[in-house]
Amino acid sequence: MTNANDRKGINRRTFLKAGATMAASLPLFSISTRPAFAAEFNYKLATGQDPTHPVNIRAQEALNRIREATNGRVDIKLFPANQLGSDTDLLSQVRSGGVEFFNLSASILATFAPIAGIVNTGFAFKDYDTVWKAMDGELGAHIREQIAKSGIITVSRAWDNGFxxxxxxxxxxxxxxxxxxxxxxxxxxxxxxxxxxxxxxxxxxxxxxxxxxxxxxxxxxxxxxxxxxxxxxxxxxxxxxxxxxxxVWDGYWILGNRRAWEKLPADLRAIVEKEFDRSTTDQRADIAKLSASLREDLKxxxxxxxxxxxxxxxxxxxxxxxxxxxxxxxxxxxxxxxxxxxxxxx
Incomplete structure (x- = not known):
């Protein structure tokens, strides 16, 4: 499907320049310190985007909140910028359990779970209001159900990759x-x-x-x-x-390894879902702001x-x-x- 540079396309230097307006309003990207005691569940979240990308800023916030809300029982470490392998490698790893969570665009996921690509249908969505009604509604639920049948799961609503x-x-x-x-x-x-x-x-x-x-x-x-x-x-x-x-609109899914997910007690799964969903809303707003500022920059x-x-x-x-x-x-x-x-x- 889409070339890796099309999917990511934002390196540290150029993203900071293009997204200066948005970045000023966002919290700084940071990696929290390891708890003094060992976590009960040590998991990894891999992404393809640079650490300064809204995907990673908001994901790290979610991971920090998950650690706090679970009293350190769940410790998920973020590995951005394809540190753990290419998108193809990471898709295999999340299926096998080499990584527990992985952020991937729908267009690339469609090579494994074809239903994911239906959101890329030409001129299907006229605006973001339509996109989010669909993705947070029955279409999104159906896609998530079908992805789950492939052996991996989605752990939040869809994030934004843009029009x-x-x-x-x-x-x-x-x-x-x-x-x-x-x-x-x-x-x-x-x-x-x-x-x-x-x-x-x-x-x-x-x-x-x-x-x-x-x-x-x-x-x-x-x-x-x-x-x-x-x-x-x-x-x-x-x-x-x-x-x-x-x-064409494209979105991101945070995918999870089913076995690792089911190892988490129900109360911890609920916290993970809640915090990823909270960051979903924030990340969508970030991309909307960035799109507006980029139009002015390009003009x-x-x-x-x-x-x-x-x-x-x-x-x-x-x-x-x-x-x-x-x-x-x-x-x-x-x-x-x-x-x-x-x-x-x-």
């Missing part, structure tokens, strides 16, 4: 016809490739580490990513405009922004086989739950 938007160096993307023949880089992800091909764009799967040069040499005219990726990878240097299409760097009407894009997509093809892959039950929040697709 993806289109940038361009040549034409202004305001309506579906503007995408016809538009040479756009996409990550090697089936959902995104099929979405842009359906809209008659020249979708070119290119690895992220080759993206900047591909844009610079006009191998492709544009690309699509969340604003944080566009900012931190300095893609604004070789692009002129960003169209806020929000064509100051000369990028033109276009607020586009998403409905014509979804209507154009509905005239193709895109939605029907993905409905067949996900099944009637899951698709009907998606449409409960998205409205009729196709």
């Amino acid at each position: 993806r938007h289109i940038s361009s160096s040549t034409r202004e993307i305001r309506k579906p016809d503007d995408l016809k023949g538009f040479k756009i880089r996409v990550p090697p992800a089936p959902m995104l490739t099929s979405l842009f091909k359906a809209l008659d764009a020249g979708a070119a799967p290119i690895n992220f580490n080759e993206l900047y040069s591909a844009l610079q040499t006009k191998v492709v005219e544009g690309q699509e990513n969340p604003l944080a990726i566009i900012a931190t990878a300095k893609l604004y240097e070789v692009q002129k405009s960003i169209s806020l299409t929000g064509h 100051a760097k000369g990028i033109n922004f276009f607020d586009v009407d998403r409905e014509p894009f979804r209507a154009a997509l509905a005239k193709t086989s895109f939605y029907g093809d993905w409905k067949a892959k996900y099944g009637e039950q899951a698709w009907s739950l998606l449409e409960k929040y998205s409205g009729k697709l196709g």
Whole structure:
């Protein structure tokens, strides 16, 4: 699915620069000292994001609260920035129990549990209000139930990875016809490739580490990513405009090893869930603030922004086989739950 740099994309230096406004309002990232006595349950939480990313700031806060609320019985150590292995490695480790908890994007989790990728359906979610109603409602519950059948579990509501938007160096993307023949880089992800091909764009799967040069040499005219990726990878240097299409939303799941989870007494499991859920709300707010500040930062760097009407894009997509093809892959039950929040697709 998506290249690792697309998933993380925020290193310490660039994230601090891009997120300065948000970071000023956040508590400092810190690792608390080890209790004087040994914990009853010593677990690990691995993530792929830099320690300064909201995922890790809010996760560490949750771990601190869990340790306090359980009187030191549960001690979960945070290992950010793929310290314990790549996303693929860590997915295997959380399944085997090598790590007890792991934060992973839905788009990557879909390679193991396909249902997770339904949230990436093109133009399904018009805004965050719709996203959170779905993810905190029946669709999210169904996804979590299906993930649990794969042998791993989710231990909180979904966290935010952001909406993806289109940038361009040549034409202004305001309506579906503007995408016809538009040479756009996409990550090697089936959902995104099929979405842009359906809209008659020249979708070119290119690895992220080759993206900047591909844009610079006009191998492709544009690309699509969340604003944080566009900012931190300095893609604004070789692009002129960003169209806020929000064509795909992606989230993070905090996954747990089932055996390790079931070793925790019910009262301790309840505390872990409660504190991760509290940090879910905080992390979502962090990303919303960061997205707003990044828009202003990028405008100051000369990028033109276009607020586009998403409905014509979804209507154009509905005239193709895109939605029907993905409905067949996900099944009637899951698709009907998606449409409960998205409205009729196709």
